[in-house]
Amino acid sequence: MKPTRREFGASALVGLAAKADRKISGGFVYESQERGHRLRDKARFASPTERVKIPVVIVGGGVAGLSAAWRLQKRGFHDFVILEMEDAAGGNARSGENNVSAYPWAAHYLPVPDVKEVLVRELCQELGLLLPDGTWNERWLCHSPQERLFLHGRWQEGIEPSIGLTKNDVAQYRQFEEHIAEWHASGAFRIPMDYGLDQAAAKARALDQITMGEWMRREGLYSPYLKWFIDYSTRDDYGTHMEDISAWAGLHYFAARAPEDKGPLTWPDGNGWIVKRLLAKLAPFVRTQSMVYRIQQQRKTWQIVTEKALYDADFVVFAAPTHFASWLVDPAPPRWPIDSAPWLTANLTLDRWPANHGVEYAWDNVIYNSPSLGYVVATHQNVAMHQDRTVWTYYWALADGSPTDQRRILLGGDWAWWKEKILTDLQRAHPDIRQCVSHIDIFRIGHAMPRPVPGAIFHPERLRRARPQGSLVYANCDLSALSLFEEAQSRGVSAADYVLRNISSTGTR
Numbered sequence: 001m002k003p004t005r006r007e008f009g010a011s012a013l014v015g016l017a018a019k020a021d022r023k024i025s026g027g028f029v030y031e032s033q034e035r036g037h038r039l040r041d042k043a044r045f046a047s048p049t050e051r052v053k054i055p056v057v058i059v060g061g062g063v064a065g066l067s068a069a070w071r072l073q074k075r076g077f078h079d080f081v082i083l084e085m086e087d088a089a090g091g092n093a094r095s096g097e098n099n100v101s102a103y104p105w106a107a108h109y110l111p112v113p114d115v116k117e118v119l120v121r122e123l124c125q126e127l128g129l130l131l132p133d134g135t136w137n138e139r140w141l142c143h144s145p146q147e148r149l150f151l152h153g154r155w156q157e158g159i160e161p162s163i164g165l166t167k168n169d170v171a172q173y174r175q176f177e178e179h180i181a182e183w184h185a186s187g188a189f190r191i192p193m194d195y196g197l198d199q200a201a202a203k204a205r206a207l208d209q210i211t212m213g214e215w216m217r218r219e220g221l222y223s224p225y226l227k228w229f230i231d232y233s234t235r236d237d238y239g240t241h242m243e244d245i246s247a248w249a250g251l252h253y254f255a256a257r258a259p260e261d262k263g264p265l266t267w268p269d270g271n272g273w274i275v276k277r278l279l280a281k282l283a284p285f286v287r288t289q290s291m292v293y294r295i296q297q298q299r300k301t302w303q304i305v306t307e308k309a310l311y312d313a314d315f316v317v318f319a320a321p322t323h324f325a326s327w328l329v330d331p332a333p334p335r336w337p338i339d340s341a342p343w344l345t346a347n348l349t350l351d352r353w354p355a356n357h358g359v360e361y362a363w364d365n366v367i368y369n370s371p372s373l374g375y376v377v378a379t380h381q382n383v384a385m386h387q388d389r390t391v392w393t394y395y396w397a398l399a400d401g402s403p404t405d406q407r408r409i410l411l412g413g414d415w416a417w418w419k420e421k422i423l424t425d426l427q428r429a430h431p432d433i434r435q436c437v438s439h440i441d442i443f444r445i446g447h448a449m450p451r452p453v454p455g456a457i458f459h460p461e462r463l464r465r466a467r468p469q470g471s472l473v474y475a476n477c478d479l480s481a482l483s484l485f486e487e488a489q490s491r492g493v494s495a496a497d498y499v500l501r502n503i504s505s506t507g508t509r
């Protein structure tokens with residue numbers, strides 16, 4: 001149970017007494033930019049000492065790579081290996097833990113899948129999330145209160161602004177909801193997105209030619225509160241402002257899912273909870289600290305090279321970010337047209353809860369007009385009766401200006417500089433935050449997720465690579481230009497199905 005309002009009051013007084021800022025420890029985690037840049041620059045790597053012949057190599061152990069492996073294993077195929085460059089698999093769904101709580105490093109929830117999302121439901125059944133009677137395991141449905149917004153100096157329930165709205169603002173919200181209901185009914189927006197693309201009429205395709213901001217103007221949607229909310233949503237899901245994003249992607253966020261009153265599925269460790277359970281079955285296939293630095297086509301096979309081993313394989317499932325293929329694969333594929341957005345996440349350990357004004361702490365806590373996306377309380381799903389300490393996972397998509405410039409800012413600031421940025425942002429809603437935080441770890445993700453800018457969704461190169469062909473198939477969720485668990489899973493499973501259909505003809509199965 002989180003502190004009651006009265007306890008918040010008491011902690012505010014403690015805050016006032018403790019004038020001096022606490023000493024805050026911490027540092028950066030998972031700093032792999034240098035290795036990535038060495039790949040890009042085709043630097044020299046040590047030659048492998050071991051040679052392994054294996055029918056299938058999966059490059060990248062994020063959700064897409066693990067889902068490909070999940071499918072292969074479930075179909076009784078075991079002649080494969082997953083090569084993951086980091087110390088641990090999971091990619092953007094990795095998690096951490098300290099003596100207060102487990103916490104996510106990036107992906108932190110899975111929306112409850114509707115009946116058409118058969119793959120996600122299959123996995124949910126396997127993990128005990130979807131129960132045999134068709135109900136959802138309440139333990140992992142997000143507990144109330146789910147979301148709140150700091151607006152006009154106090155917290156309100158829900159993320160959609162509701163304080164200070166004029167009649168016109170309210171009417172514009174309704175107008176927007178009507179558009180969404182219409183698009184939802186059209187069937188053009190689905191999850192996984194490929195199901196809807198087949199049905200995408202010219203009207204839906206045209207949305208990919210303009211930005212979400214332009215679409216809003218064309219529809220006469222000018223309410224500042226509504227614009228903030230839409231922009232928050234596109235930054236949250238795509239790391240990109242609504243003025244830069246394809247209107248198709250902006251609308252997909254709202255129109256792809258049926259209005260659902262159940263909360264998302266979430267865990268203290270975020271989607272790391274799912275990764276841990278996948279790894280319980282797949283760990284024997286995973287080789288961590290195995291960065292692939294070259295994938296070279298031979299006559300009918302592929303050589304996949306790491307500093308430890310050289311693998312000879314018939315099929316490669318390329319589940320690492322797709323733009324890496326231009327650096328690794330020989331012969332190099334055409335240029336990948338989709339840029340990626342830089343993000344920063346941080347896990348803050350709090351020795352006590354800051355004072356609170358307005359409604360009580362929620363799972364997701366957002367500050368109006370902040371450059372960040374706010375924070376998720378990692379201990380929210382904790383059923384312990386009393387929580388003195390907590391961990392907050394803080395999210396910031398660096399969306400202003402060009403991604404290249406933003407990456408420079410991301411990597412240019414040292415830990416102390418970023419720590420100050422984070423605390424200054426949080427201080428607007430929590431003036432005593434500096435007296436509460438004892439530790440901040442920061443994760444800088446230079447190429448965190450694809451940016452679905454206008455033209456990305458129907459780009460011929462995206463559509464070509466998303467259709468498996470040949471003996472190297474792509475699987476990362478960026479193939480969808482939408483960074484979602486469901487897209488990563490579906491891409492991984494499609495790649496595995498394609499391999500299974502074709503590998504027997506090569507005689508290696």
Ligand SMILES: Cc1cc2nc3c(=O)[nH]c(=O)nc-3n(C[C@H](O)[C@H](O)[C@H](O)COP(=O)(O)OP(=O)(O)OC[C@H]3O[C@@H](n4cnc5c(N)ncnc54)[C@H](O)[C@@H]3O)c2cc1C
Pocket residue numbers: 039059060061062063064065083084085086089090091092093105106107108109110271290291292293319320321324343345395445448449475476477478483484485486488
């Ligand atoms: C901050 C943030 C928050 C997010 N929150 C959510 C959320 O709440 N819910 C949600 O559904 N989605 C969320 N996402 C989207 C998330 O990216 C996807 O859900 C999914 O986890 C992506 O999986 P992936 O396997 O496609 O890609 P990645 O997670 O990027 O996995 C790629 C893997 O390839 C490895 N790799 C790269 N290069 C090499 C190489 N040369 N050799 C070997 N291995 C290599 C990487 O180390 C990594 O493990 C979030 C993303 C970010 C950045």
